Amino acid sequence: PVSIALQRKKETKWLPTRCRDENEARFKRVLVSGGAGFLGSHICRRLLAEGHEVMCLDNFFTSTRSGIADLMGHPRFEFIRHDVTEPFFCECDQVYNMACPASPVHYQWNPIKTTKVSILGTMNMMGLAKRVKARILQASTSEIYGDPEVTPQSEEYWGHVNTIGVRSCYDEGKRVSETLAFDYVRMQNVDIRVARIFNTYGPGMHPYDGRVVSNFILQALQGEDITVYGDGSQTRSFGYVDDTVDGLIRLMNQDKTIGPVNIGNPHEFTVKELAEMVVELTGSKSKIVYLPLPGDDPKQRRPNITRAQKLLDWEPKVELREGLQKTIEYFKALDLRKFSKPTA
Numbered sequence: 565p566v567s568i569a570l571q572r573k574k575e576t577k578w579l580p581t582r583c584r585d586e587n588e589a590r591f592k593r594v595l596v597s598g599g600a601g602f603l604g605s606h607i608c609r610r611l612l613a614e615g616h617e618v619m620c621l622d623n624f625f626t627s628t629r630s631g632i633a634d635l636m637g638h639p640r641f642e643f644i645r646h647d648v649t650e651p652f653f654c655e656c657d658q659v660y661n662m663a664c665p666a667s668p669v670h671y672q673w674n675p676i677k678t679t680k681v682s683i684l685g686t687m688n689m690m691g692l693a694k695r696v697k698a699r700i701l702q703a704s705t706s707e708i709y710g711d712p713e714v715t716p717q718s719e720e721y722w723g724h725v726n727t728i729g730v731r732s733c734y735d736e737g738k739r740v741s742e743t744l745a746f747d748y749v750r751m752q753n754v755d756i757r758v759a760r761i762f763n764t765y766g767p768g769m770h771p772y773d774g775r776v777v778s779n780f781i782l783q784a785l786q787g788e789d790i791t792v793y794g795d796g797s798q799t800r801s802f803g804y805v806d807d808t809v810d811g812l813i814r815l816m817n818q819d820k821t822i823g824p825v826n827i828g829n830p831h832e833f834t835v836k837e838l839a840e841m842v843v844e845l846t847g848s849k850s851k852i853v854y855l856p857l858p859g860d861d862p863k864q865r866r867p868n869i870t871r872a873q874k875l876l877d878w879e880p881k882v883e884l885r886e887g888l889q890k891t892i893e894y895f896k897a898l899d900l901r902k903f904s905k906p907t908a
């Protein structure tokens with residue numbers, strides 16, 4: 565009888581999920597690390613809209629309370645202030661491990677911490693997933709391809725990454741997070757998904773995160789010079805946030821562990837073309853100026869999305885022009901006093 569009692573006690577840990585009836589089982593308890601950030605907050609909103617319970621874990625390193633102000637007080641939303649490099653335990657069915665500074669300006673501010681977030685943060689989240697048998701989606705990045713020698717980049721390409729450059733803390737950190745994810749499958753049978761996310765933009769971006777879309781739109785709206793780094797011939801493929809989030813949620817809910825999946829828009833633009841489009845769409849009088857190219861800046865980036873198309877029945881719907889228009893409207897309405905500019 566003692567062991568049965570103990571067994572029951574153990575089982576109660578699982579009660580919230582296991583004791584649900586069939587109807588309730590559709591709804592999950594989901595942990596979103598980095599949930600106050602750009603992508604994380606969109607994921608939280610989508611999950612809440614679908615009826616799930618959401619725990620948002622964040623230390624506000626690159627985000628602010630205002631980014632999730634609309635979610636505070638929601639009956640199925642809970643915010644936990646926590647640094648993902650420290651262990652964390654909770655009961656949940658799914659984990660989106662999004663916590664990590666993503667903009668070069670942010671991740672280069674404290675590069676050692678960035679590497680720690682990718683390694684320790686991933687180990688902590690994988691360990692949690694293992695313990696409670698949750699499915700976990702690891703946010704990886706197109707940066708794992710480095711400065712690619714092949715285009716478009718398919719998941720089979722192993723990448724071309726400098727191990728000791730200014731971007732390495734992010735690129736190599738994310739490469740290790742992928743390695744960890746697949747070792748957690750091999751050793752511990754953890755149910756993982758790995759998304760290689762390409763440059764994503766849209767409403768909800770931090771105005772001072774230093775990324776190209778936010779910089780250009782803000783500069784254009786304020787009549788400042790548009791700062792193109794290098795000669796602007798480097799390319800990026802920009803994915804609208806709703807498309808990216810849709811791809812991530814589909815990947816999470818896809819039935820079996822598969823290799824990494826590129827989530828991005830295959831339409832490629834030069835940075836100069838982006839600058840010209842922003843000037844045109846904002847009707848700005850700003851002029852384009854050319855500044856030195858930062859170290860290790862990749863020359864090209866374009867995803868091959870065949871795997872996502874086949875496995876997830878997913879492809880992006882919002883093209884750059886339309887997405888930029890929506891993003892410009894967001895920036896026009898933004899109260900910039902709520903955001904602090906980064907200090908050197």
Ligand code: NAD
Nearest residue numbers: 598601602603623624625626627647648663664666761764
């Ligand atoms: P973001 O900076 O807006 O959000 C990251 C969030 O993680 C922030 O809220 C930040 O405070 C939080 N965070 C950082 N360090 C943390 C820590 N130690 N503990 C807890 N929380 C921490 O960035 P984003 O664009 O939303 O990116 C989210 C994820 O997606 C990142 O893992 C990033 O590498 C990945 N990704 C993003 C893009 C993109 O274009 N947005 C592209 C590829 C990959």
Ligand code: UDP
Nearest residue numbers: 668774775776777779791792793798835861
């Ligand atoms: N970039 C630029 N001007 C800016 C910010 C960025 O020309 O004000 C360039 C940057 O050098 C890179 C591209 O835009 O080639 C995308 O930069 P971002 O920081 O958005 O993301 P990355 O893809 O480099 O991680």
